[in-house]
Amino acid sequence: MKVTFPHMGNMYISIKVLLETIGIKYVMPPFCNKKTLEVGSAYSPEFVCLPFKILLGNFIRAIENGANVILMGGGCGQCRLGYYGDLQAEILKSLGYKAELICLDVGNMTFKDVLDKLRPLTEGRSVIDILKGIVYAVRTVLLVDRLNKLANHIRCREINKGEADSVMRQFHSSIEKAVGFKGVKDILTSTRNQLKKIGIDKKVQPLKVAIVGEIYVSLEPFTNLNIEKFLGNMGVEVHNTLSISHWITSHFIKNILPVKLKDKPREAGKEFMRTDDIGGHGLETIGNSVLSAKCKYDGVIHIFPFTCMPEIIAQSTFGELQDKYNIPIMTLIIDEMTGEAGYMTRVEAFIDMLERKRGYGKKDIEAC
Numbered sequence: 598m599k600v601t602f603p604h605m606g607n608m609y610i611s612i613k614v615l616l617e618t619i620g621i622k623y624v625m626p627p628f629c630n631k632k633t634l635e636v637g638s639a640y641s642p643e644f645v646c647l648p649f650k651i652l653l654g655n656f657i658r659a660i661e662n663g664a665n666v667i668l669m670g671g672g673c674g675q676c677r678l679g680y681y682g683d684l685q686a687e688i689l690k691s692l693g694y695k696a697e698l699i700c701l702d703v704g705n706m707t708f709k710d711v712l713d714k715l716r717p718l719t720e721g722r723s724v725i726d727i728l729k730g731i732v733y734a735v736r737t738v739l740l741v742d743r744l745n746k747l748a749n750h751i752r753c754r755e756i757n758k759g760e761a762d763s764v765m766r767q768f769h770s771s772i773e774k775a776v777g778f779k780g781v782k783d784i785l786t787s788t789r790n791q792l793k794k795i796g797i798d799k800k801v802q803p804l805k806v807a808i809v810g811e812i813y814v815s816l817e818p819f820t821n822l823n824i825e826k827f828l829g830n831m832g833v834e835v836h837n838t839l840s841i842s843h844w845i846t847s848h849f850i851k852n853i854l855p856v857k858l859k860d861k862p863r864e865a866g867k868e869f870m871r872t873d874d875i876g877g878h879g880l881e882t883i884g885n886s887v888l889s890a891k892c893k894y895d896g897v898i899h900i901f902p903f904t905c906m907p908e909i910i911a912q913s914t915f916g917e918l919q920d921k922y923n924i925p926i927m928t929l930i931i932d933e934m935t936g937e938a939g940y941m942t943r944v945e946a947f948i949d950m951l952e953r954k955r956g957y958g959k960k961d962i963e964a965c
């Protein structure tokens with residue numbers, strides 16, 4: 598039995614740690630690229646959202662490399678994510694691929710439900726190893742997100758342009774060869790130390806931009822055309838409000854805690870949308886935009902796949918939100934036809950406008 602999983606940004610690092618600690622054989626799909634998108638799009642319904650196509654591309658490429666069990670996170674929220682698993686399983690079957698798809702709707706499952714669903718994979722493994730795998734995977738998520746945050750902080754301030762990128766490139770190529778939590782943790786520590794050695798201009802006060810929107814395109818650099826890196830190299834400090842650690846905390850850890858914790862972005866989002874859920878991360882998008890304005894960010898970039906219903910609803914509140922909080926928001930809609938040049942020109946024009954706005958109205962540039 599060989600397991601595979603889809604790529605979503607740095608998530609592969611923690612899944613790798615999880616499977617290696619438990620002792621489950623796996624096949625990692627090639628990182629998302631043009632071929633993944635082409636393969637996925639060829640067999641997906643035309644109007645389905647982009648993450649569906651890329652995930653399907655991941656699955657097909659991993660099956661062709663020997664995988665026969667697919668692990669993926671699903672959900673039955675208010676958008677079509679709830680149908681992803683069943684539909685993708687049907688498509689794979691119709692194409693003649695023999696692979697079982699295990700869909701984990703962790704937001705609506707108890708810890709025991711998750712373990713039960715994973716039972717066919719964990720049969721014969723000790724409970725201690727399974728728990729150790731989960732704990733190590735969660736720790737990896739937190740450490741990787743911290744490293745990414747540090748890289749974003751350095752990139753926009755570095756004196757010699759490109760140093761942070763080169764350290765992070767090296768990080769990704771070393772992590773592929775690392776084995777288990779210890780191997781990954783050692784690389785994380787040495788990468789952190791290398792980033793801290795990069796010379797930065799401490800006097801610079803970069804523009805601060807928050808990224809909000811649909812989680813898959815916000816976190817997967819192939820789909821968002823590496824927006825964090827692009828902005829960082831323009832001298833902009835980027836804060837991606839979506840992160841795997843936030844997703845795990847709000848969908849999994851929160852459910853196993855005895856007390857109900859409030860989700861700050863969702864609560865903030867209710868100021869403009871009086872409901873508990875609009876599907877996907879729509880409510881978080883509104884809330885994160887409000888929180889970014891309150892934290893004196895210069896602007897917000899809203900990013901989502903073409904036809905994503907929750908984000909279209911969130912976008913409808915932006916007129917009112919921008920007027921009330923005086924924060925510019927630019928929306929980027931991505932699909933398989935998105936051209937890099939046009940996309941980057943829009944981002945550059947937005948940053949140019951933010952620079953002029955800051956020059957006119959000198960904000961208090963306090964970090965949140």
Ligand code: SF4
Binds near residue numbers: 648811904
């Ligand atoms: S949140 Fe948007 S992109 Fe994600 S599955 Fe739902 S409709 Fe598709």
